[in-house]
Amino acid sequence: MCPASFDYHRPASVAEAVQLLSRPGAKALAGGHSLIPAMNLRVAQPGELVDIGRLDVLRGIRVDGNRLIIGALSTHAQIAASPEVQKHCAALATACSTVGDPAVRNWGTIGGNLAHADPASDPPTVVLACDAVIHTQGENGQRAIKAADFFVDVFTVDLQPGELITSIEIPSQSHRRMAYVKLPHPASRYAVVGVCVSMHTSGGVCDQIAIAVGGATAKATRATGAQSALLGSLLEAEALEAAAIAISADIGDQAVSDIYANATYRRAMAGVLLKRAVKAL
Amino acid sequence: MKVSITVNGKLYVRDIEPRMLLVNFIREELGLTGTNVGCDTSQCGACTVHMDGRAIKSCTCFAVQADGRQVTTIEGMASGDTLHPMQEAFWEKHGLQCGFCTPGMIMATTAYLKDHPNPTEAEIRHALDGNFCRCTGYQNIVAAVKTAAEKVGA
Ligand SMILES: Cc1cc2nc3c(=O)[nH]c(=O)nc-3n(C[C@H](O)[C@H](O)[C@H](O)COP(=O)(O)OP(=O)(O)OC[C@H]3O[C@@H](n4cnc5c(N)ncnc54)[C@H](O)[C@@H]3O)c2cc1C
Ligand code: FES
Ligand code: FES
Numbered sequence: 001m002c003p004a005s006f007d008y009h010r011p012a013s014v015a016e017a018v019q020l021l022s023r024p025g026a027k028a029l030a031g032g033h034s035l036i037p038a039m040n041l042r043v044a045q046p047g048e049l050v051d052i053g054r055l056d057v058l059r060g061i062r063v064d065g066n067r068l069i070i071g072a073l074s075t076h077a078q079i080a081a082s083p084e085v086q087k088h089c090a091a092l093a094t095a096c097s098t099v100g101d102p103a104v105r106n107w108g109t110i111g112g113n114l115a116h117a118d119p120a121s122d123p124p125t126v127v128l129a130c131d132a133v134i135h136t137q138g139e140n141g142q143r144a145i146k147a148a149d150f151f152v153d154v155f156t157v158d159l160q161p162g163e164l165i166t167s168i169e170i171p172s173q174s175h176r177r178m179a180y181v182k183l184p185h186p187a188s189r190y191a192v193v194g195v196c197v198s199m200h201t202s203g204g205v206c207d208q209i210a211i212a213v214g215g216a217t218a219k220a221t222r223a224t225g226a227q228s229a230l231l232g233s234l235l236e237a238e239a240l241e242a243a244a245i246a247i248s249a250d251i252g253d254q255a256v257s258d259i260y261a262n263a264t265y266r267r268a269m270a271g272v273l274l275k276r277a278v279k280a281l
Numbered sequence: 282m283k284v285s286i287t288v289n290g291k292l293y294v295r296d297i298e299p300r301m302l303l304v305n306f307i308r309e310e311l312g313l314t315g316t317n318v319g320c321d322t323s324q325c326g327a328c329t330v331h332m333d334g335r336a337i338k339s340c341t342c343f344a345v346q347a348d349g350r351q352v353t354t355i356e357g358m359a360s361g362d363t364l365h366p367m368q369e370a371f372w373e374k375h376g377l378q379c380g381f382c383t384p385g386m387i388m389a390t391t392a393y394l395k396d397h398p399n400p401t402e403a404e405i406r407h408a409l410d411g412n413f414c415r416c417t418g419y420q421n422i423v424a425a426v427k428t429a430a431e432k433v434g435a
Contacts, residue, residue, distance in 0.1 A: 008282060008345050029346075036341045037323045040302075040411060049299070054432065078329035102393060102409025106335045107342070187324065189410060 004025050007048045009059070014057060014137055014164065020050045020138050021162035025262050028164060031074060033100075033108035034116040047088075058111070059168060061085060068170040076123075079110060089130060090198050091178035095122040098182060100189050109235025111165040114150070116155045117219065119256065120190035121224045124151055125214030126180055128222060129196040132170045138163030150239070176200045176208065177281040181273045183261060189214035190221040195247070195273040197228075201280060206230050211274065212243035216251050216266040223250040226274060240278060244271030284348040288313070289357030294326070299345050304328045305336075306344035307354055315355035315384045320414070325411030329385040330354050334390035356385035358391070363400050367429040376425035380414035386412050390426045398434055402427065 009206065020026060024280035025047030032053075036278040038044035054186045054261055058073040061082045068088040070079065079085050080097035086145035099105055099113075099122055113123050114134065127134075127147045138160050150158050159165070182194035190211040193215040200208035210225050214220040255263035285294045286313060295310055307313050309332065316339060319327030323341045330339045331353040358365040367387050370376070377383045386409070392402070393408040400408065405426045406419070414422060 001306075003300045005298065005300050008343075010345075032343070032346065033323065033341055036302075039300075040321060040323075040340070049343075074368065101326070102408055102413050103329060103336045103338045103341075104323075104391065107337055207357075221310070275405075 004045040005034070006046055008051065009048065010051045013211055014052075014055060014166065016138055017050050017052050017055065017139055020048070020163060020205045021164065023048060023162075026050055026162070027113075028112075030112035031075065031107040031109045032112075033104050034112060035117065035142060051057075052164065058164075062215055063088060063172070066172040068172060070110060070170070071167045072165040073109050074165055076100075076108050076110070076113075079106065083112035086104070088172040088174050088176070089126070090173070091129070091180035091198065092123065092126045092170070095126045095180045095182075095194070095196070098122060098180075098184065098189065110168060115157060115165055117151055117155050117218075118190070119154050119218050120122075120185070120192070120215050121216065122180070122182060122191050124195055124220040125191070125194045125212045126196045127168065127170070128214075128220045129198050129210045129212035130170045130173055131210070132168055134165055134167060135167045136163050137166050142166075145243065148222070153220045156219075173198050179277040179280040181277040181280060183269050183273060189204060193266050193273055195270060195277050195280065197274070197277040199278075201235070204234050205232055206235055211247070213247060213270050213274075216270050217254040217256060219255065221251065223247045223270075223274070225250045230278070235278060240275050243278075244275055247271050247274050282345055284345055286347045286350065286352060287342065289354060295346055299343060301349050302323040302346045303330070303332075303342040303344045303352070304339035306347070307339060307352070310344075313356050317381055317384060319381065319385075321394050324411075324413070325385070326389055327382055329388040330397055330413065331388060332398070333337045334392070334395070336389050353388075355387060358387065365391065366432040367394075367425070370425040370429035370432060371422070374421050374425040374428055376417065376422045380415075382412060382414040386414065386422055390429070394430055394433065395424070399430060400426070400429055 027046035060071045075095040076099045085093045180196045183189040198210045211223040225245045229243035229246045257263045317327040319325035397433045
C-alpha cells in the first residue's frame with residue numbers, strides 16, 4: 001500500500017510547528033497510529049505533514065498541586081505505566097493499557113488520540129468523566145478547552161486549523177475511586193462500549209459521582225441520568241439496576257448501529273458495563 | 282529526503298520519498314525481506330520490527346520517522362549461526378506452520394520479554410493481541426514464548 005505524496009517537515013519548536021500547520025492542507029503527525037492507516041487507505045491525503053514527534057517539550061507527565069499534567073506526546077504505554085497517573089487518574093491508566101496492542105500503545109499518543117476523536121476510542125471517555133482541560137497552542141495563542149466542549153462529533157473536535165494540543169490537565173481524582181470498563185472489539189480492541197466511573201463515598205453513601213460512556217455514541221457522553229440514580233444511594237442492587245436503566249436512556253437514540261453491534265445492544269451493554277465498573281471500584 | 286537509519290547495526294543513508302513506509306524501506310531499499318506485510322492496515326503484526334528497542338508495526342511508520350534511529354529486523358536477531366533464544370524456542374516448540382507470521386511474532390515477543398521477563402500464559406496471550414497467526418491456533422506460539430522466557434531467565 002502506498003499513501004499519496006506529501007511534503008514532510010520536522011519543526012524544531014512548537015511555534016514553528018504551528019506556523020507550518022497554518023498552511024492549507026497541512027496536518028500534524030504524532031505517533032501516526034490513526035493518521036498513517038487512514039493515509040494508507042487514501043482516506044486522508046494531506047499535502048504536507050508536520051512531524052511533531054520529536055518536540056520533547058510536549059512529552060512528560062507531572063503533578064502540579066492537585067492537577068495532573070500529561071504532555072500531548074505521552075504514549076499510551078507511558079500513561080499506563082505512570083505512577084502519577086495511577087495515583088491521580090487510575091482509570092486513565094486502565095484505559096490506556098487496553099488500547100489496541102503493545103505496538104499501538106508504544107507509539108500512539110494521547111494528543112493524537114484526543115484530536116482524532118474516534119468514537120470507539122478509550123481515553124476520551126475518561127478525560128470527559130474527569131472534567132479535564134485540553135491545553136492548545138495555535139497561531140492566535142494558547143487556549144484551555146473544557147473536555148465537555150472539546151468533543152464535538154464523530155472525528156470532530158474544537159481545534160482551529162493548525163492548532164496543536166500541548167497538554168491535558170486532569171483534576172486529581174486521588175480522593176475518589178475510579179474504574180474504566182470496556183467491551184473490546186475482538187480484533188482491533190477498540191471500545192464497542194466503554195464506561196468510566198469516578199466516585200466518592202462517605203459512610204457508604206455515594207456523595208460525588210461522574211459517569212461517562214464512550215464507543216456507544218458519536219462522541220463520549222456524560223451519563224447524567226445514571227449519575228442521579230447513584231448519587232445519595234448506598235450502591236445497593238436496586239440503585240445499580242436503576243442506574244443501568246438510566247444509562248441506556250442517557251444514550252437513547254444517540255446510540256450508533258454498525259456492522260459489529262446495533263444500538264439496542266450498545267444501550268444494554270452500557271448498563272452491564274456500568275454495573276461492572278461500580279463493582280470494580 | 283535524505284535519511285540515515287541504522288538497521289541491524291549497519292548505517293544506511295538513502296534518499297527517499299517521505300511517503301515511503303518503513304516496511305518498504307526495509308524490504309525494497311535494503312532487500313531485507315524477512316519482515317512481512319500481511320494486512321497493510323496495522324492489524325496483523327507480520328511487519329513488526331524494533332525501533333529504538335520498542336516493537337512497532339513498520340507498515341504504520343514512515344521511514345522518515347526512523348531517521349537517526351536504530352531499527353532491528355528478524356535478520357538481526359541471530360548472532361552468526363547461533364539463533365536468538367526466541368528463534369530456538371519457536372523451532373523446538375513448533376511455534377510455526379507456514380511461517381508467515383513468525384518474524385513479527387518473534388520481534389513482538391522479544392520486545393515484550395525485555396519488560397516482562399516472567400510472563401504468565403494469560404499475559405503472553407494478551408501481549409500477542411496485535412499479532413495474528415492463521416495456522417497454528419497460537420498454542421505452540423505461547424509455549425515457545427514461555428520456553429524462551431525460561432531460557433533467558435535461566
Ligand atoms: C490496530 C490499532 C488498534 C487501535 N485500538 C485502539 C483502541 O482500542 N482504543 C483507542 O482508544 N485507540 C485505538 N487505536 C488508535 C490509537 O489510540 C492512536 O494511536 C491514536 O488514536 C492516535 O494517536 P497518534 O499519536 O498515533 O496520532 P496520529 O495518527 O499521528 O494523529 C491522529 C490525528 O490527530 C492529529 N494530531 C496528532 N497529535 C496532535 C496534537 N498534539 N494536536 C493536535 N492534533 C494532533 C493528527 O493531525 C491527526 O489528524 C488503535 C490504532 C490501531 C492502529
Ligand atoms: S502488515 Fe503491518 S500490521 Fe499487518
Ligand atoms: S504460521 Fe502461518 S500464519 Fe502463523
